Amino acid sequence: SFGIVEQVGEGVSDWQVGDYVVATVRRPDGCPNCLLAESDMCLWGTYTERGIKGRHGYLTEYYVDKPDFLIHVPKEMADLAVLLEPTSVAEKGITQAFKIQERLYWQPQNAIVTGAGTLGLLATFLLRARGLNVYTMARTAMPYLNGELAEVSGARYVNSKEKSLTQLAAEIGNVDFIFEATGASSLIFEAMAIIGNDGVLCLAGLSSSSNTLQVPADAINMELVLGNKLIFGTVNANRRYFEAGLKDLATIEQQWPGLLARLFTNRIQRLDNFAAA
Ligand SMILES: [Zn+2]
Structure with missing residues (x-):
């Protein structure tokens, strides 16, 4: 606008x-x-x-x-x-994750962004600007402009057809933060299963269909409880996040x-x- x-x-x-x-x-x-x-x-x-x-x-x-x-x-x-x-939408999700995590001592190192559209890329840049190691995942194989842009910011682009979220998580160690920007429910439940201890899964993607899915519910619950993990949803943004987003765009x-x-x-x-x- x-x-x-x-x-x-x-x-x-x-x-x-x-x-x-x-x-x-x-x-x-x-x-x-x-x-x-x-x-x-x-x-x-x-x-x-x-x-x-x-x-x-x-x-x-x-x-x-x-x-x-x-x-x-x-x-x-x-x-x-x-x-x-x-940017304001990504800004809100990330700012709120850090705000909620004031519940503990939290120094996040590793973040995964699922989705490399505009929202996923902006989330990637915001997290890179905060100094995290960022892995941006999407379905398109390189060469892919959005994957290249993620890598210009120092993130690593991962093609989800070559490597699953579970495989990626096994490689990078504790997954402190996941910004989910696809709305793909199978990916979301996989994300729930791989968030690291004290980690956060921020859901920002809308699911458009009415898919049903079989999931390892007991294992997911046990891991969430034992690892003090957090899942939250976020949508839209009020003017505070527009104002913060403007500053972060300038930083980027x-x-x-x-x-x-x-x-x-x-x-x-x-x-x-x-x-x-
Ligand atoms: Zn209202």
């Missing part, structure tokens, strides 16, 4: 015409979480979302929104700011100049030519 402010309403003080802006996606209902500006944690589930649930999205030349839902973008970040929304750009720009394979100017997208 990256754009430029064309007009400012009466009583709005911190925005000017010409400012660069990214708008958030979710709009609150009246639940306690939404009232406290964390609509991403909505209790009632009656929120709306621009372009997803009950509201028009941003495939339009102009839109109107309230300052509460708008994020200032410095002009140096304008070319990359369209990445901010997916500084650390690996030009890497983020390589995520754009086909830039379309304005909407006149939108079919080409």
Whole structure:
């Protein structure tokens, strides 16, 4: 939803015409979480979302929104700011994992990211920026642009058709963190079985079908209990994660100049030519 402010309403003080802006996606209902500006944690589930649930999205030349839902973008970040929304989703999952892990002394070394689409890659970069050893796994064999981009950041790309999650885990030692961005339930249950002691599995991928699956439920439960392991789900992001994401995008750009720009394979100017997208 990256754009430029064309007009400012009466009583709005911190925005000017010409400012660069990214708008958030979710709009609150009246639940306690939404009232406290964390609509991403909505209790009632009656929120709306621009372009997803009950509201028009941003495939339009102009839109109107309230300052509460708008994020200032410095002009140096304008070319990359369209990445901010997916970054905010990865940012939330990773930030919350670290926050929850304040329950113990936790110095994560090894992370696996399942999925190498935009969300998986951004999660890879965020974890690399935090200094973890990252293994990014997806189904496509190299040469594969997204695999190469993961490796530019110092992650290792793993083709899941050549090596399973279980095999990978056996090679790398304690798996401290898994960011799951595929929604593939067979992979998710395999991930549950291989998280290391004190480890975290962050589920950020939606499953689209109604698959059933046979799993070693007793073994999974026993390992989760004996290893103090954590599994949690995360979706969407409130403005705190957009603001943190903007800083982290700048960090990534500084650390690996030009890497983020390589995520754009086909830039379309304005909407006149939108079919080409
Ligand atoms: Zn709510």
